[in-house]
Amino acid sequence: GQNIDQPTEMTATEGAIVQINCTYQTSGFNGLFWYQQHAGEAPTFLSYNVLDGLEEKGRFSSFLSRSKGYSYLLLKELQMKDSASYLCAVADSNYQLIWGAGTKLIIKP
Amino acid sequence: GAVVSQHPSWVICKSGTSVKIECRSLDFQATTMFWYRQFPKQSLMLMATSNEGSKATYEQGVEKDKFLINHASLTLSTLTVTSAHPEDSSFYICSARTLAGIYEQYFGPGTRLTVT
Numbered sequence: 001g002q003n004i005d006q007p008t009e010m011t012a013t014e015g016a017i018v019q020i021n022c023t024y025q026t027s028g029f030n031g032l033f034w035y036q037q038h039a040g041e042a043p044t045f046l047s048y049n050v051l052d053g054l055e056e057k058g059r060f061s062s063f064l065s066r067s068k069g070y071s072y073l074l075l076k077e078l079q080m081k082d083s084a085s086y087l088c089a090v091a092d093s094n095y096q097l098i099w100g101a102g103t104k105l106i107i108k109p
Numbered sequence: 110g111a112v113v114s115q116h117p118s119w120v121i122c123k124s125g126t127s128v129k130i131e132c133r134s135l136d137f138q139a140t141t142m143f144w145y146r147q148f149p150k151q152s153l154m155l156m157a158t159s160n161e162g163s164k165a166t167y168e169q170g171v172e173k174d175k176f177l178i179n180h181a182s183l184t185l186s187t188l189t190v191t192s193a194h195p196e197d198s199s200f201y202i203c204s205a206r207t208l209a210g211i212y213e214q215y216f217g218p219g220t221r222l223t224v225t
Contacts, residue, residue, distance in 0.1 A: 033213075042202050099152045
């Protein structure tokens with residue numbers, strides 16, 4: 001079967017760094033996405049990885065290891081507005097997105 | 110660019126009635142649109158995939174006669190929840206994808222449906 005695993009909830013302090021992990025098992029792989037979703041809103045695109053390695057985009061970075069079926073999203077210099085759910089999704093062999101349950105990130109002052 | 114709108118943003122209806130939700134791509138042509146449902150504290154669940162001009166493909170467990178999807182043009186798809194029941198209350202989100210942009214989906218803001 002297809003499976004995406006990520007922690008349910010994480011807590012971090014404003015100004016700190018947090019890493020959200022995602023492991024996956026899917027039928028085929030055409031890339032891994034990270035989306036941010038604030039409560040009551042639709043997801044917004046953060047990053048896309050299809051090759052191994054680290055992609056950096058401002059305060060956010062995303063890493064992928066295809067051999068390990070593993071990715072992480074790294075958030076630096078955390079701000080209160082970063083409190084949201086972070087969704088990991090994998091595009092399978094049909095380019096259909098398989099979604100993780102999301103990680104709720106709570107930022108404390 | 111790549112803006113997707115949904116209407117209405119929230120709706121309350123009585124049990125047994127039907128509700129139509131519109132999803133529009135405002136500045137691009139969406140060859141494929143997706144409809145998701147999300148219950149509180151749960152992940153997105155894909156309901157169906159629709160390609161312009163053809164019948165939607167429904168995910169297992171989704172009743173196609175209850176959730177009618179029409180993708181009549183490259184900028185509009187509609188989801189009609191027929192004979193709604195309280196258990197249909199959820200957050201419905203559409204997303205759109207272009208033929209060239211197979212890697213990314215652009216999401217609408219979502220529609221909160223409450224059935225009383």
